[in-house]
Amino acid sequence: MRRIWAAWAWPIVTFVVISAFMITVLVVRSVSGTSADTANASAAPLEPARHVNTRAWRTIAADPANHADERVVVWGRVTRFDPRADASSFRANVDTARHTPRNGVVNYPTAVVLHGAPDILRNLGQGFIFTAEVTVDGTAPAGGAPDATIPALTVTKLTVTDKTVG
The missing domain is CATH 1.20.890 (cAMP-dependent Protein Kinase, Chain A)
Structure with a gap:
């Protein structure tokens, strides 16, 4: 035993x-x-995006690294978007003021790279005009000159306002 x-x-x-x-x-x-x-x-909710004037936006766009995590509302036009290649990012020209299309064209002055969840961007297409609530991330490579950078933004809410322009 x-x-x-x-x-x-x-x-x-x-x-x-x-x-x-x-x-x-x-x-x-x-x-x-x-x-x-x-x-x-415990994840903190995002603060609401604020409307800023064009002058304040140009300051943010000129130095996005110093304005990281700021939340703003922008209007823009999609310049490059290929959901087959990357469904979570696209390029656009934006401004914080809504521009009126003239002769089927609208010109927003600031080129940016926008990132977001694919489900937010699913209704987007090249040439679409939109309004978006974004968070400033910093800079992204512009693709032209090796040292050139453009503002990078994260989209938290996006609404397509016109599908026929451009």
């Missing part, structure tokens, strides 16, 4: 030690609040 108990001693001790360790980890995680549920629940 003594031999049987000796054969099961190590597996039983190992099981008890592993179980105690797991229970300790669960208790510590629940006390410190680092579970996945509390991490997702």
Whole structure:
């Protein structure tokens, strides 16, 4: 009888030690609040995007790195968008003032790169005119000169306002 108990001693001790360790980890995680549920629940909601005048927008566009995380409302026209290549980003010309189309063309002065969730951008196409709430991220390569950069923005809300222009 003594031999049987000796054969099961190590597996039983190992099981008890592993179980105690797991229970300790669960208790510590629940006390410190680092579970996945509390991490997702503590994400702060975005502040509302604000309307800024064209002069303030040109200041932001000239130095987007110093205006990172600012939220603004922009109007614009899509200049390059290929959802087959990248459904989460596109290029556009934007401004913080709505421009009226003339002879089927609208000219927004600032070229930017916009990123967003593909479900937000699903109704977008090249040449579409839109209004968007965006967060300034910084700069992105312009693609022309090696040192040239343009503002990079993250879209949180986008509304297509005209599908026929351009």
